[in-house]
Structures are given as C-alpha cells and as structure tokens.
Amino acid sequence: MDKENAVVETVATGDGGSDKSPQAIEPDSGGVEAHDDVEYVKGHPVINNGADVSKFIVSDRDDGDPALTFRSVVLGSVFTALSSVITILYVFKPYQVQVSPVFLQLLVFVFGKAWATFTPRPDRFKSPWIQKILRFLNFGQHFGIKEHVVAALIASSGNNGLSGVEVHAVERLFYDFHVSATTAVLSTFSIALCGFVLAGILRPLIVYPGEMVYWSTLPQVVLYQNLHFDPAANKRRLTKFAWALLIAAVWELFPAYMVTWFGGLSIFCLASLDAPEHTRKVFSTIFGGASSNEGLGLLNFSLDWQYIQSTFLSLPFKQQVNSWIGYVIFYIMMSALYYGNAWNAKTFPFMSSSLFLSNGDKFTPDSVTNPSGTIDYGKLSAIGLPHLTSSTVWGYLTQNLAIGALITHVLIFYRKDMILAWKQARSRTQPDPHYQGMLKYKEAPMWWYLALFVLAFFAGLIVTIKGETTLPVWGYIVSLILGAFIAPFSCILYGLYGTGVGTNQLSKMVAGALHPGRPLAGLYFASWSHQVILLSVNLANWLKVGQYTKVPHRIMFATQVYGTLLGAGLNYAVMITIVNSQREILLDPIGNSVWSGATVQNLNSQAITWSLAKEVYGIHGRYLIVPLGLVIGLALPFAHWGVIKLVPRVRKWPLNTAIITSYAGAQTYYGSTSWINSTIAVGIFSQAWLRRRMPGIYNKYNYLIGAALDGGSQLIIFILSFAVLGASGTERPFPTWWGNPSGNPDHCL
Template sequence: MAGRADGSGEEGGDPIISTGMDVSLYLVSFVDEGDPALTFRGFVLGNFFLLLSSVVGYIYSLKPVTIQLSQVFIQLAIWILGMGWAKLLPTTQCIRRSSRFAFLKPFIRFINPGPFGLKEHVVATIIGTSGLNGAAGVDTLATMKLFYGARITPLMAVLGLFSVGIMGVGLVGLLRPLIIYPSSAVYYYTLPMVAIFEMLHHEARGNRVRNFCLCFFGTCLWEPIAAYIAPILNGVSLPCIASIHSPMRIRKHVARIFGGASANQGMGYFSLSFDPQYVSPSNFAGFPIKWQSNYWGGMWLGGLFILLIYYTDSFSAKTFPFLSASLFTSEGKPYPQDEVFGQGSWELNEGALAKYGTPRLTGSGVWAFFCQLAAIGALFTHVGLFMGRDMVGFVREHLTGQHHDPHYVAMKGKYKEVPQWWYLGLFGLAIIAAFITVTQAHTTLPAWGLLVALLVGITITPISAMIYSQYGSSVATNMFSKMIAGAVHPGRPVANLWFSNYCHQLVAITVDLADYQKLAIYLKVPHRVAMISQCYATIAGSYLGWAILSVLVQNKREILLDPVGDNQWSGGHLQGMNAQAIEWSLARQVFSVHPGKPATHYEIVPLGILIGASVPVVHWLLFKHIELIRKAGEMITTPLVLMYLQDMTSGINSTVTSSIILGFTMQVYLRVYRPRIFREWCYLLSGAIDGAAQIVVVILSFTVFGGSGHSHPFPTWFGNPDGPSDHCVTTKTA
C-alpha cells in the first residue's frame, strides 16, 4: 500500500479515504446541473415532513426510547413524493401554444416545474429535517411547565423560541470561514445523505440502485421481527439468559453488568443487538476511525468506572437506583422540589431545604456530571494545543481568498454568497428578542446574566464546532453552562435553565446548522437559498414543537414526573434537564464542603474542569516525546474519550458491542483493505438500512406500540418476554 504524507494511500489503485480532502475529491461529485433549488413543490414537501418529523420527534422525546425520523427516511420519502408529483400532475407540455388555456401555463409551471431535481430535493430535505433545531428552547419551556407549574406566556414562547433559533443561524454564518469552508470540515453525518442524493439523481439504473433497494426492502422485512415479534434481538445477552433461574440477588448483579436492553438497566457488556433502529449503521459504519477509537475506549472504560462506583458504594450509590437521572433525598426517595423551590417564585426556600436536605444524585449521575465537566476542560486545552494553528490558518486562507475545499471553490462566481450583514442583522435581532424575553417574562434571569451566557456561548461555539466538523461528534456543553449559571445565579433553577438556553443551545444549534451548510456546499445549493430555508424551518419547528409538548406535559404530567416512568411514557429527558438545573442552582450547598453538613464528596464534580484541562497537556507532552503516541495521532482525542466515559450512565446500552463490531469492520477492514467497496457502498447502504428501519419503526409506533392511543402487544414468548427483553431483571433498587 502506497502511503502519502497526509496518512492516506492507495490499495490496488483505489484511493483510501483518510482526510477531509480525500472525502471532497473521491466521495463527493462535482456535478452541477444548475437545476432550480427553491420551488413550490419542494417547499410543500419540505413543510409536510417538517410537520411529521416535529410531531414524531417531540412525542418520542417523552418516550422511554427516543425516536426521531432519520434524515435518510425523510430524504427518501421526499424523493418518492417528488417523483410522483412530477409525473402525475399536469405540466406545461399538456397545453398547446394555440390552446385557449395557454394563459394557465405560468401557474402550471409554478405548481409543477418539470422533473424533480437534485437541488429542490436537497432544500426540501433541509426544511423537513430542521424541525428539531430549536428543541432545547422547547425543552426549557416544557421543563418549566412540568416541574414548576409555570404559565408560559405568549411573549415568553414567541420571542424566546425565536431568539434561540435565529441566534444560531446568525452565528453559524459569521463562523463559516472557520467551521464550514475548510475541506477538513467534513461533517460525516451528512455523507450517507450525499451518497443517496447522488444515486437518486445521477444514477438512473445500475448495481448501486439495485443493491440499495435490496438492502432497503430487506431491512423493512427484518425490522418488524426485531422490534415487535422478537425484541430480544435488541439485546441478546447470554449471561442474562443463563441466569434466568438463579436467585434474585445474583440476577441483579448479572443485570447491572450484562443487561442493557431496557432503559437504565445495566452496562450491556457483550450483549449483541441486531436491531438497526438502535445500532444505526450511518453512525458507526460511516464515522471516521479517529472518532470511533475514542468512542470504543471511552464507553467500555466508563462502564467499568460506573460499576466500581456502585459496588464500592461511593457517593452512597447503593442507596439510590443503579442508573437514573432523577434527584433523591438522602434516604433514596424522590426529592420534593415543589416545596424546596416554591411554585410561582421558583427561588430557593431555605426552610424547606433545611427540612429535606440537599438533593442527592445516583453514583452514575455524579460520574456523568464529573465527566461532562472534565470533557469541557479538555476541549479548551486540546483545541488550543492540537488545533490552534489550523484555526489561524483557516481564517488567513479566507482573508486572502484561498479556500481549501474544492466544492466551495467550484461555487464561487456561480452563486451569490450571503452577505455578512445578513447574518449580523439576524444575530442582532435575536439578541434584542432575548433581552426582551428575560426582562419582560418571568424567567428570573437578569439582563446581565443573559450577557454572561451569550459571551460564554460565543466563546465555546467555534471550539466545539471545530471538533464536530472533523470528527462527527463533539463535547456536550450543557453541564458547563449550568455550572456557570449556578455560580452567578444561586438558588434559581429556572434562571439556570434560561442561562443554558442562551449558552449551551447557542453552541448546539450552530453545530447542527453548520452540518446542513456543508451539505448544501457539497451538492451545490445556492448559499442564500440554504440560509433562508434554515431560518424558516428552525423557527417553524420550534413553535410547532412547543404546541405539541405543552399539550403532552399537561395531559401526562403524573407519569412524566415519575423517576422511572412506564413502557409508554418517560420524563427522563426533562428530568435530566431539571436535575442539572436544581443541582447547579444549589452549587454552593451541594458541590462544596460545609462544616456540619453530611459529606457527599460532590465537591469533586466542579474540579472536573481543572482535571480535564490537564489531560490534553499530558497527552501533548507524551505526543511530543513518545513515538507510539505520535503514531496514534487523532486516534486519541482526550475530550471525546472523557465525554464517552459517561455515555452509559442512562438509556439502552445493549448496542455498544454490536456498534463496535460494525464500526471496526467498516472503518478498519473495508476502508483500508477494500477501499473501492468502502467508497461505493458504505455510506449508501448504511443510509438504506437507517431509512428503512425508521420507516418501519414509525409505522409500528402508530399501529401496535400505542402511538395512536391503543397498543397491541405481540404475544409473550421467549423472544418477547414479560419484562426486560433480554431476560435480565430491572435494577431500580439496590
């Protein structure tokens, strides 16, 4: 294998995809047919799926397993409907020039402009998949209503959601030279979509289309078996099956280590999942090996730490559930936050706090808090030490007119750029709306607190986006923003939520929007059309999401407040947000040492930032002096390792082993030793599997899983047991 200085090479004449430039040159086509991008047809189809994806996404955010309509599902569905629209509706060719109906030609051309083109397909998909961009703002309102009985005023909803969404649009535009234009900014999550777009519009027939269809329909046949008839296929755990007749005390130990098919059950070690809705091929077959190596190491090592914390009873872990994001009293009972933070004022009641004590976390919850803060600390020092020179170079290239990504260069002079003042104007409007929201609505966040949140968010965003653009994943900043809010606004959990909204959410939405900005460049969608589409979809999706969640929170309040939930509904996502807000609003009481206070040892949590910041420094020194570390290169990225150390603290963990096997096969074996197969099939077929699985899951959700109000469970048998599907027991109590 001939190697190049950048680490890529060729195997039998086929290039091995190793760098961002390799992706641009060998994976993405330069074809630009100049077809229209913004059409009435595309706008209608995009809005239909904006509505559908928002309904499904927000409803399932309150389910035990979160489900969203995948990008590939929406992409394929829009293509089918767009092709049908183009063929079935009248075209201008149906009317002769001399006909008395010739005056209808402009109208008919507007309704059906002809063949369904690539660019209008891309724009419709951007609109249809952007409905959840403003989800954090919606979640903040839902958390206030669920846990604090807040009455959300129209002012708070309209201006609050507008400010959160549009602020991200403005900032991503200002940061384009740094996080979008360089070829190293790949955004790997979009590559399966790029492959499918090009197949659908540039390859009318051939093996790729045939194999895509075979894979797609094969998954459609398999998914009902894995998801409905035999859900044991999501977590085949031989230790759990072997321990079915063992005493309960033994079965609980087995479940904590090997169980993981149910939410908050166990670590899922050596469980195998054969359900593509959970083991998403697009994530683990397409993401680069430099991301997967950090994921593998972090997840497995983190699970061992979680078990160690529990079995050594660190942080009184055995008093609480093994895995949970809820808050508890020191006796392990649900924490009475309604009394400690009185409804209406949403500020700390010192008398109630003295009565019930400070809220307590599970051992896994403390670990999650610590690792997230350590990852943030590592993010700053890692980017500064390992990526700082690249960031300066990207800005210099932009200022001198030298753009590294050949696809952006191909668009220059052909499509008008979005002027910077457009993005500046949007950003300014969003800031004004934010200040009106926090000062006029009852958020308990003062104007100066909003200013601090914005400054922190603007500082973190380019750093976080740099990691995401090159790895396909980044470090969550939610915990960090809540910690700062707790320091500057003690005793105010609602202020903490809003502070995070304008700090963490600014980071998160900017990264999401940058993903599609890069997709538009890869597929030659005009810059202005892409920007307008994102603005519209983000705002429309936010308002629609709030309309959905406000009704659900009101009607399902009791079960959403339950720390465990049931098989149909779970408030785990909102509980996690609320737990973080409360813990950090009591930062001085919870995370510091006080004479006479029972020792919880939570003071290690805020120290996580300093501990995490030191890890890349050690890594950098080893990188400079040890050849083995230097050869590993980006295979070791300490912020990501620290982030994934806490990834198994909640949710379903039975998928980890299968995802590692899948990722190793694709990224280590096929990418290096079968590069042609990797280039032609990896992203295309993983997209087919993802899309098919999501279609079937949505259908099952509304037909047999209770999405329509009535569930129709499959008869109980060994593959569908009455209880956790992997035959382990639950681990709710010690």
C-alpha cells in the first residue's frame, strides 16, 4: 500500500520529548534530497504524510501547565452559552448564524489574556488566604495553551446535542406533543452522548497513530501553539497572522455585502447578458452558481472566503485530487441527467431539494398527513407519491455510493495497518512523538466510556418504553447498531483525509423503511443513529487536538461531556421559550422579519417524506436506484483493487472511491456552487505548488494564515449578520448597483 495512504507510519520520529519547535528541526544542506524517509527541498522538509506533520508542523513541546482551571471552565461555560444559545436562537430566525470554532478560539484567547493581564497578582497581597483565593481564581496568572484548548473545547462541544433538541421542537410545533420533563431530559442526554463510547473504544485506531491527523483542524492547532509557544520568537508569524486577519475582515465586507458579484465571477454569464432568454437560461444552468440552486457553477469563480475557508489549505493533496475527480463527475452527470430528462427531470427545477407533484407543482407533505402526524394513505392515493428533482436523486445516490465504498475501501486497503496500530497501542510502542508524549498522563479508563454509554443507552430505553417517541424499543436499538457500524469507518476516513462522508440520509432512509408512515419515529431514529457517527468523529477530533497540545486524557473526556450537557440544556431551555411564545409565527410558512419556522418545517417535511421510503425507494419505487447505491458502492473498491492487481503502478495513485463518489454529488445540498473552482485553485496553490516548491514558507505560514483568513472573514460575517443582514430582525440591504444586482450576483438569468 502507498505510504501516503497508510494508517500507521513507522518512520523514525526523533526525540519525542524535545521542547524545540518543529520548524527548528531541519537539515542545513540545500537542494532536493531524502533522509530518514523525509523529503527535503532547499533544506526544508516537504510535508507528505502524518509522520511529517508530527515532526515538522506540530510541536511536541509540553510545558506541563495546568489545563483544568477555574478560568478555563468559566470561559468555556460562558462561550458555550454564547455559541449554543446563538445557534438554537437562529434555528428559529429567517437568517442563519453559526459561531465557528476559529472564532471561538480567538474570543477565548482575548478574554483569557485579559483575565491574566487585568486582574491583581496574588503576590501583591500579604494574606495567605487571599493569595490562595486569587490563585484559585487564576488572577494575574499566565493564560496557557492547555487552558485555552480546554475552554475552546467546552465551548465547541455546546452544540453536540442540538439534534435532539430540534426533534423536540418538531414534536411541540407540528404534533402538539408536550413530552414530560423526564422524557425531555433523558432523550436529550441520550442523543447528546450516545456516540462517545465508540471514540473511546477506537482510540488506538482513530487517535493514537501519527497518520490520523484530522487535517482540517491543523490551522487551529498551529494557531494554539503560535499564540502560546515563544510569542516573542513567533512575533513575525503572529504579526503576519494579525495582518492576514485584518485584510480578510476588510475584504469580506465586499463580497458579503457591497459587491456581491465577487461571490460569483462568470465570464459566460456576463457574455450572455444580451442573449435570448432561452440561451440565458441554459447558461445560468451550466455556468451560474452564485445563488442557491442556480446552476452548476462551471468555470464560475468566487472571491468570498467564507465559502472557501482554510479547509482547502489544510486538506492533504491525496484528498483534494479525489475531490477534483468527483467535481468532474458532478458536472457531467448533473448535466446528463437533466438534459437527458432522467426521472422526468425537465418537469421540475434543475436544482432543488423540494418535493413536487407529477405536474411540477410543489408537493406539500402536510397534505397527506392526519391530525396525529402519521401518513393518511387515502390522501396520498389521491395526490400521488412525491417526485424528486434529478439533482436530489443524484445527491442521495452518491451519498449511498460513498457509504458503501467507504466500508470496503477501509477493509481492503487499511486492514493490516489497523491491526498494527492496535498492537502498537496495546504495547505502547506507537512511534508517533505526540502519542509518546502523552504516556505520562493517566488515560481515561475504558470503563468511563462504557459507563457513560450504559447511562445514555438506558436513558434512551426508558424514553422509548414510555412510548412518547413513537419509536419502538427494537427500532431504537437498530438505530444505535446502524450508527455504531458506520462510525468507525467514518472516523478512519476523517482522520486520514480530513473529510467525511455524509450519512444522515441513510439513517433517514432506513428509518422510513423500518417505520413506514411514522415520521416522528423516523426523526428519533435518525437522530440517535446519526449522532452516534457525528459524536464519534467530533470526540476523536478533539482527542487528537488534545494529543497534539498535551492536554491530559481525563480532562479531555470530562470537559467534552460537560460542554455537551451544558449546551444541550441551554439549547432545550431556549427552544421551549421560543416555541411557546412564538408558536403561531413559527407555524406560518412565511414567518416574519424576526422569527421563522423554516428550519423545523423542513425537518418535519423531510420526516414525512422519508416515512414514505418504502413507496418511493422500495422495490417498486420510482427511485430504487438510490438504495441500490449502497450495494454498488460496496463493489467500487473491489474494482479499484482489481485494477491495481492488473496494473500495479495504479497503486501509486492516491485514489479513494468513497471520496470521489461523495464529492460527485455533495454539492447538490450546498445550494451555491461558485466556490468549487476557487477551492480547487486554493488547493493547487497550497498542496501542489507551495508545499512542494517552497516548503519553508508552507510549514511556517500555510496553516497559520489559513486560520487568520477564517477568523477575519467569520468575524465580519458575524457582525454583518446582526448589523445589516437581518439577524437582529431588521435587514439593511446595500443599495442595488451593477456589482450588487437585484438578481443573481453573477448576472446570470
């Protein structure tokens, strides 16, 4: 197997206990050379795999500073409240706002430094009691990296339980189910924590190995270390970080507000301005992409960093190559399906996630339900089964292809490496320096994870036995089994490639097949099943951040659980308040300028739709190809393996059919597509050119500047959301002009 695709890299990792910055470890000679399996260009190492990241990008320094302090818990709790309350609040707003991890990271740092700087030092006081109290409160004391990580971890965990709270919102609004406080607490607790056990059990495979990098979080890790390790020595880098953040913040004002045309530059759209309407419609379908569901965005280019993000500066070259192949398939298949009139595609819009009647009118899910919220098959027979757009069918199909391919790809290509990783973890011989640096800290014992799972499992069991979820006990158990089966494969892919495969639609499809005509049962089934997968990936990702920054294992576990429960509780309390006080407006399909039930209405519509899975996707269904995608996907890696046997040099190509098929259809859910070519350009610049040609600059600045660009753009988006984009209830649009047209920003039809 190709070295870049290996789960475990046995390259010599040098001095695991060194406190030197990784950038200081480099040879003196210039030119291109290889030494100790590391490639050098002009004296700087080229980052090719996880072992290189561990040695040259992330420092193995550990100052032994405290992690769990009064200050870290308070800051984490405050910003958990901020992020979770804002998130649930804007579930019920016409404009959506999210608090990003990088934004939280910077907020925590600013307040942590202020806490250390503007509070009195204990040594200023003579009384030992006052000194003790001030030390406990961390007054006047250094704000360290581990405190920073713990506080940001707590804050970022606050929305882990959001899915369960949204289910309760749908219950209250559309079914008038007011579940008991016991049911609400137990179900929220169960859904929020049910997936943690898998990350704990699978730590030797998905966290410990050096190749499990979790690439998309590297900008955060590098930023943590640059902010806290030798800030004087890193002054030049931090200065560049500050300038990049400022420039990104100022620039974001233009594409996000004043010159929205920058969000989708299309030569073809501009060339078609005076063309006949039919021609403009075709051009908009193929080349338009700046607006939601406008078109494919072929050769469209975005200058809006909020859509590009540092992810594409961070994801490894092997991942991005596969995504580029997927994009090509996306362009070809979407055009072929629509213009080939597959599934009567031309009767419906080119791209839309809505449901339609056979004549092209919109299908209203509520028109086929009875007062109890279950399907009224008499009404359904009169109206007819819903139709999907070709883009939706293709999106669902590629998701299932990707899930199937994910399972067999991991088993075929990573089986031996997983066995080796497990053996190395048991013998404590895993060579990664960051793993070795964590051996001095006590592990969170396995029984902690198992005990948490037992509590979460029985909490969910009580809820289903009481019957308030309409989900039978056997359905609840199947949902957990489904999530537990897929989660390990998702974690391995995410760790190796920094990207995952969408699994939510599979959970909904299985729920609909098992519980036909019962949308609420499907919602609960999908929430439990998908949360097992999502939480496994989230916890594994944070455990890796903790390994890189040397936060003790037990603290990582405890704070993740604390943040999740705190956020879930706050989410639920805010949800109850809003639903009770704004019920009529939230049930209105239009809402008003302050409140909107569009998000929960969409959840309910999806639940009703998927409760028809047998009729729509079954053996006699119109879209049988969608579930068959799982079987086809399972076969794709076998075909890949067969080609390698016939043509051995193909082994050197970092192909992954799960990622290819995922990216061949995932864009159907994003709405706008103008960002695709921009991310390709960013990936080529970062991973294909800068990393290979100028590794010195890449190693020092690639991830740091990526974090700065994210922080700057997200800061301005957050401010604009409240100031002018309608998040505060009043929208103040920028005057319409050529650079900010009233129609599609790219000037397509």
